[in-house]
Amino acid sequence: MMVFLLLAALVPQQVLIATPRGQVSIPVMSERGAAAVAGVLLGQPLGLTMSLDGSAVRVTLGNRTFDFDLGSPFVRYEGAAYPLVGAPYVARDTVFLPLHWLTDHVPRLLASRYHWDPWLARLDEVAIAATPPAPSAAPHPRTGLRMAHTIVVDPGHGGIDPGNPGLHFPRGLTEKDITLGIGRLLRAELQRRGLSVVLTRATDTLIDLANRPLFCRADCDLFVSIHVNSMPVGRRQTQVNGVETYFVSDAKTEDQKRVAQMENDALRFESAPAVIAGGPLGFILNDLQLNEYLRESARLAELVQTKVAEIHPGEDRGVQQGPFLVLAAARRPAIIVETGFATNRNDGAFLASALGQHKIATAIADGIVAYLVEFERKLAIGTGGGQAR
Numbered sequence: 301m302m303v304f305l306l307l308a309a310l311v312p313q314q315v316l317i318a319t320p321r322g323q324v325s326i327p328v329m330s331e332r333g334a335a336a337v338a339g340v341l342l343g344q345p346l347g348l349t350m351s352l353d354g355s356a357v358r359v360t361l362g363n364r365t366f367d368f369d370l371g372s373p374f375v376r377y378e379g380a381a382y383p384l385v386g387a388p389y390v391a392r393d394t395v396f397l398p399l400h401w402l403t404d405h406v407p408r409l410l411a412s413r414y415h416w417d418p419w420l421a422r423l424d425e426v427a428i429a430a431t432p433p434a435p436s437a438a439p440h441p442r443t444g445l446r447m448a449h450t451i452v453v454d455p456g457h458g459g460i461d462p463g464n465p466g467l468h469f470p471r472g473l474t475e476k477d478i479t480l481g482i483g484r485l486l487r488a489e490l491q492r493r494g495l496s497v498v499l500t501r502a503t504d505t506l507i508d509l510a511n512r513p514l515f516c517r518a519d520c521d522l523f524v525s526i527h528v529n530s531m532p533v534g535r536r537q538t539q540v541n542g543v544e545t546y547f548v549s550d551a552k553t554e555d556q557k558r559v560a561q562m563e564n565d566a567l568r569f570e571s572a573p574a575v576i577a578g579g580p581l582g583f584i585l586n587d588l589q590l591n592e593y594l595r596e597s598a599r600l601a602e603l604v605q606t607k608v609a610e611i612h613p614g615e616d617r618g619v620q621q622g623p624f625l626v627l628a629a630a631r632r633p634a635i636i637v638e639t640g641f642a643t644n645r646n647d648g649a650f651l652a653s654a655l656g657q658h659k660i661a662t663a664i665a666d667g668i669v670a671y672l673v674e675f676e677r678k679l680a681i682g683t684g685g686g687q688a689r
């Protein structure tokens with residue numbers, strides 16, 4: 301029986317697997333089905349073996365064992381379960397496994413042994429002699445975190461898309477300037493806490509909504525997008541104020557629909573909006589609900605919202621949900637922080653000030669660290685390998 305890997309999105313033409321014993325380039329093959337997934341043949345020289353017993357699929361890679369169940373979007377490894385984008389299945393006497401497992405979980409769980417390069421679609425097996433002693437690293441003195449984490453910070457809008465102009469920003473500032481200012485400060489605050497950071501933009505340029513999540517790949521744990529809110533003309537326009545944090549889901553209220561529509565509207569500045577204007581969002585939402593990202597995103601949103609609300613002069617508007625295109629494709633816990641209202645005088649002054657931006661960046665960083673500490677604790681309990689502190 302052969303082993304295939306499924307690929308739910310971003311189909312490379314081929315996957316290169318390079319090991320000290322040689323390398324092989326594997327073409328991607330199309331698999332017809334509801335989700336139009338594709339498969340690639342996996343074989344030598346990776347040293348992978350597979351057994352099928354009823355619905356239980358056991359895969360060994362080197363001397364490590366991964367357990368799958370047909371039809372279930374999870375993989376178990378050393379006592380912990382990890383979500384997959386898609387479930388393994390059998391067709392034409394062949395087992396299909398989600399490529400997500402090979403490109404995400406293998407390089408993360410066996411980080412000392414394998415490295416996945418998403419741009420080259422290449423999995424490298426590192427020679428054992430070069431293995432760094434990463435798993436038992438000492439906790440970071442400031443955060444207590446033991447693992448390496450990479451955060452993608454996404455300053456909203458940019459270039460020809462100014463975002464919302466607001467009523468109360470001085471000197472012709474617009475949303476794109478505020479988000480970039482906070483984004484850069486957030487990078488510095490996260491780095492100070494020992495975390496790696498990727499900015500989707502570090503200058504005044506426009507990155508298409510569909511391309512922003514592409515920054516969040518194998519070496520990415522969280523996706524955090526920064527925006528500024530605004531109210532439409534009307535009685536409440538200048539009164540409404542405060543901070544709210546979104547994760548992706550269906551919008552439940554008119555306010556949530558307004559904010560999602562406003563942020564998704566950046567599409568009109570893009571060169572080729574037709575690609576996602578038709579909106580595979582329904583499909584992506586269903587897909588997200590298959591895995592744990594939704595629940596994790598809600599928890600991340602809660603922790604960040606709590607921290608930012610503590611330092612914000614405006615109201616605590618709580619955790620919200622909406623169908624944000626930029627969050628839907630991240631395939632990681634992902635949130636949008638609407639850092640305040642440009643249509644409110646107090647919020648506008650706070651957002652435009654260096655002190656306000658610094659306070660917001662620091663609070664978001666604290667919320668992210670609180671989430672990661674919780675995440676590492678859960679992982680340690682799941683694997684039974686944690687030290688209680």
Ligand SMILES: [Zn+2]
Pocket residue numbers: 456457463464475526527528562563
């Ligand atoms: Zn925005």
